[in-house]
Amino acid sequence: MKKNIKWIVLAVTCLALFVPSYVQYQLPPLAPQLMSTFGLTMTQFSSVFSAPMIPAIFLSLVAGLLVDKFGIKKIIGIGIIIAVAGICLRVTANNYPTLFVYMIMAGFGATFLNANGPKILGSYFSPDKISLMMSALLACSTLAMTIGMGTTGLFPTIQSAFITAAILSVISLVLWFALMKDPEKASCEENEVNVPISVGESLKTVAKCKTVWVVGLCLMGIMGCFVAMSSFLPTALVGRGIDQVAAGMYGSIMTIGTLFGCLLAPIIVKKFGRMKPVMLIMAVVAAVGSAFFWSAPEGLALGIGLFVFGAASSGLMPLLMSIPIQLAEIGPVFAGTAGGLTATLQLIGAVLIPTFVIIPVAGADMNLFFILAGVCMLVSTVLILFLPELIKK
16 A cells, blocks of 8 residues: 555645646636626736636745645645635625635645645655656646636536536545645655754745746746736637637647646656757747747647647646756755745746736737737746756766
8 A cells, every 4th residue: 555655645636736727727718708797807807817826926935834844734735625615615706806706715725736746746756757747747737727628618607617616626625635645654755855844944945046046937937928828818719700619629729738748748858868958949839839829720720839839838847847856955855945936936927927917018909918928938938048957868
């Protein structure tokens, strides 16, 4: 049984991260209905879509510190409880403020999981397997996006879609507390993380690591771009004359691309023998893709373009997120705090850039909107140049 603990932990963590992504990505296909039913403006809808990411801005670092200090199961479990409460209450939402608040609550579990994902995996898997396991974890989140974007438009009502998400959230909560194990109570593969450390020591160690800051800023630009694309892609396609169901399917093609990107990027890096050149190529492709691929002719060209953008942008995520724990000065011991810092910067980009930078500048001009999203990715491309090459060919 002990040999299987790491795989049980991975499966439970994957499910716990699947649910909040599915909950969030139910919204883009429902955008026209939600905007009509709740009387939302574009800015309000963007804020509702981004609401689950708001807790991450303020609590990711705290979540990392608490998990480093008190352990994985209990601290992350508290976040999941709050998330499940919000997801279940979302069924009763009848106006913008209540929907906004419940979506904020829905993001607590993902906040705690994203901040500590590398620590969880680093507690059970050897360093050379962390990026691959991280890709599997992110792939589950991406699969949730794909299912949310591709199937939500088939639900007869908004409420029926929300009820389905609520049931899934309760199941994930029960399985978390039933099956999740803390590293100190299980047999870890190689890493020892049960080391007493102070909050001050954690903060000092992480804050002075320049690479952690660069990783966080890269993630900020990538998420600003990706959230802008995914939140308004169906609406932009409907504006081109594509019907709502087809627009949702194109959105799901993009998220299918993100699924492939998450899984394949670490494998490509391993085969190529270098990480930075692979990341630079993917970042350039994603920057061009976010700016122009959405306007490709309907049909095969549009589908391929969105798939390529999704694969290129998402492939960067597991590679970047696995960097801090591989640094000698961070390792598994400070991985929670480092993950909290990078997740904070990542979610600042996801929440603030689309809502308070791109939309105010672009307005209803979708061409300018997606070009600005591409600029965000271009900034991350430049920052990648400042990262160390951790793979020795």
